[in-house]
Amino acid sequence: MATKDIRKAQQPVTEEVAHVLRTLGVPDSSWRNGTRPVRSPITGEVVAHVAEASARDVAHAVDRSIAAFEAWRTVPAPRRGELVRLLGEELRAHKAELGRLVTLEAGKIVSEGLGEVQEMIDICDFAVGLSRQLYGLTIASERPGHRMMESWHPVGPVGIITAFNFPVAVWSWNAALALVCGDSVLWKPSEKTPLTALAVQALFERAAVAFGGAPEGLSQLLVGGAEVGAALTDDTRVPVISATGSTRMGRIVGERVARRFGRSILELGGNNAAIVCPSADLDLALRGIAFAAMGTAGQRCTTLRRLIVNEGVYETLIPRLARAYGSVGIGDPREAGTLIGPLIDAAAYEGMQKALAEARAAGARIHGGERVLAAEWPDAYYVRPALVEIDSQIDIVKHETFAPILYVLRCAGLPEAIKLHNAVPQGLSSSIFTNDLREAETFLSAEGSDCGIANVNIGPSGAEIGGAFGGEKETGGGRESGSDAWKAYMRRATNTINYSRALPLAQGVSFDID
Incomplete structure (x- = not known):
């Protein structure tokens, strides 16, 4: 095979990571004083030390997430879309820096790092439009004087577990939809790529300030390893867990969530x-x-x-x-x-x-x-x-x-x-x-x-x-992003209204009393 010149390194990665994090408004304390080392795959050097959450921290975060959800679900969906629009504006303004951080932490080439942030911007645009299109159906009733319909309601805190290879885009596919659907979000990023998550959380908090009135704890970050993921997955107060990763991980998450009758959105391995x-x-x-x-x-x-x-x-x-x-x-x-x-x-x-x-x-x-x-x-x-x-x-x-x-x-x-x-x-x-x-x-x-x-x-x-993303068999069956994937972040209610003075029963059942 022919050989092309191998590309050598530019400036030290550690210095560039520090510069980009500060430019994005990430406090030094969140990436310099922790116990978990973060390595850049570009050179293998340690570029940061982040603090890890404990299982107790997860429980407290869920407490805050429930309180945020109870306030957020009453905000009209188009108004919720305004927060996501502002998040998209923050991403536009900081696309170059966040894309660079994706490159530094995940090892993607520059165009792919920027492309990942563009995906985030695009899903924000999609979700803003969606905030005015959370449609239910009107269904023909067999009973005269009745109207049957379905309505969609916020479901609760949504746990989002992401993988290293798309350290920020996959969060946005889930979070942008969950937020316009009226849910709060809890994000456990890959322990291999926590710095990009810290940066996105900083941008979200900036958008929340510009929005005004977003409840505290609406979006939270939980950095850590398997203990954090298990605590989030097992918490019965988190009705939806969206997990992206290996089939092995999906088997663990899916079983644990199913055991408590929660809902899983699994996007797992592909071949x-x-x-x-x-x-x-x-x-x-x-x-x-x-x-x-x-x-x-x-x-x-x-x-x-x-x-x-x-x-x-x-x-x-x-x-x-x-x-x-x-x-x-x-x-x-x-x-x-x-x-x-x-x-x-x-x-x-x-x-x-x-x-x-x-x-x-x-x-x-x-x-x-x-x-x-x-x-x-x-x-x-x-x-x-x-x-x-x-x-x-x-x-x-x-x-x-x-x-x-x-x-x-x-x-x-x-x-x-x-x-x-x-x-x-x-x-x-x-x-x-x-x-x-x-x-x-x-x-x-x-x-x-x-x-x-x-x-x-x-x-x-x-x-x-724009299309629903996900697959079948051991890929898990979940769908994220476009089309009608938003339905996974809401609960459906079928409603029947009797506007007549009679009470006919369905299926022709007769039950007359004096």
């Missing part, structure tokens, strides 16, 4: 595939595959992890894809021209190497996958994306490895491709590259992709906020 058909525009497919598989160093839940290529175009496409893999810019994500930043930590690197070893043992042909820049930054983990040609969908291919590994399989036709596509436990996102209308429609039909997201002639990653 996303793309099918390339003989009629595909290969230039278009190459670009779509490259970003979907290598973007964010393979650390998106919608990352392309399996590529199913028709044997008629395999020998044309795969050598071109291998060349693209060999020429991509790797290194400091702050550098112009870098497309692949670091993995989040050593565990991610070790998981990647273990997966590649299993594939190699099964006879796979592997392009890339090795560590780079280890001499410069021994505590940071940069890798070349791995392109893995493999003959069958062995167990490791059916497992989501959160790293830039793309498994490539041959297929003889669309029925075989769809069978391979659906033969994994996850069901988040999917795509097909084809110029054949029948193939496209088949893929989108009930006999096609079994995922929550199915695309034609684009990759599986890069979803827009």
